[in-house]
Amino acid sequence: MRFVTAASGLALALLMCTTLPAHADAPAQSRQQIEKVVEKFRLAIVNKDKDNFMKLFLREDITWAAAYEDASLDRIMARRTNKALPRPKKIVGGSPREFIDDIAKATEPLEETFENVRIDADEDVAQVWFDYSFKAGDYRENWGKEAWHLVRTEDGWKIASVIWSMKLNPNPPPAAGAK
Template sequence: MRTLLAIILAACLAAPAHAAAADTDTDAIRQVVHQFQSAIVARDGKTLGSLFVQDGGSWLSVLDDAAYADAKARNPAAKKLMPSTWQKFADFVQHSAKPIEERFYDVRIDTNGAVASVWFDFDFLVDGKVTNRGSETWQLVRADDGWKIQAMLYSVDR
């Protein structure tokens, strides 16, 4: 009986510590989200690039059915799945001639302290006009120097 009570007491005491660590991780991940958005507005490709795992990773956009039909009508060779890299995006941000911004809505974060997932809806604006929107998900890892984006997948919705 004492052993059972000790286990229950230990679990009760550990739960608040785990919750505090999860809150700290979630706050740090929210900071990455904020830095990402700020770097786009500032057209700061270097800061944007620093948010990603430098080697490896994945970047993929997916056209929804309506956007894909429009793309195919303009170019029969258009693809539904469009792989890219964070490096190309950082370069686009750095050299954009017009103001750009990505707005995030309903940001959801899930983490166990080592890996994390961020999911949100977005609007991407160029010169104040929405050029695309959709849903986006990031996979993050906790590296030696903080949370880094390892993979990005987003839809392009019409």
């Protein structure tokens, strides 16, 4: 067994302190890189850009799940003409690919906005939590809280999971009321 003398221990501590500043900047650097991922996500929706959207994800089969607000599910049921159909599921899934494919098919401009973005990260893993609103044209379709987990790969930060709550707009879109 090797013992560390006080002098060698002090030298080791001083050596470690001189390397700490490089690591101390990593969370700030991680934050900036993750903020860029958030903006790329937003822009890919606005631009209906499937390729750049899919590059943001660790894999295509990540966790992708929404939890509908109970009042929103009640409104869906109330609007149905066939009340015998089962109540919609509270939790719905899908994939990033299905999401961006639907976005790309839409004829109206779409946008997801992010507010109160909170990022907790070290150099290798992160979580992002924010308030979101999803708009089709000028109509705010739904909103809620959204959370992502990210991992830093050789190719940069990648989204490993996306979950969100969903409150549907109680007012139908203007075009729906005109029909």
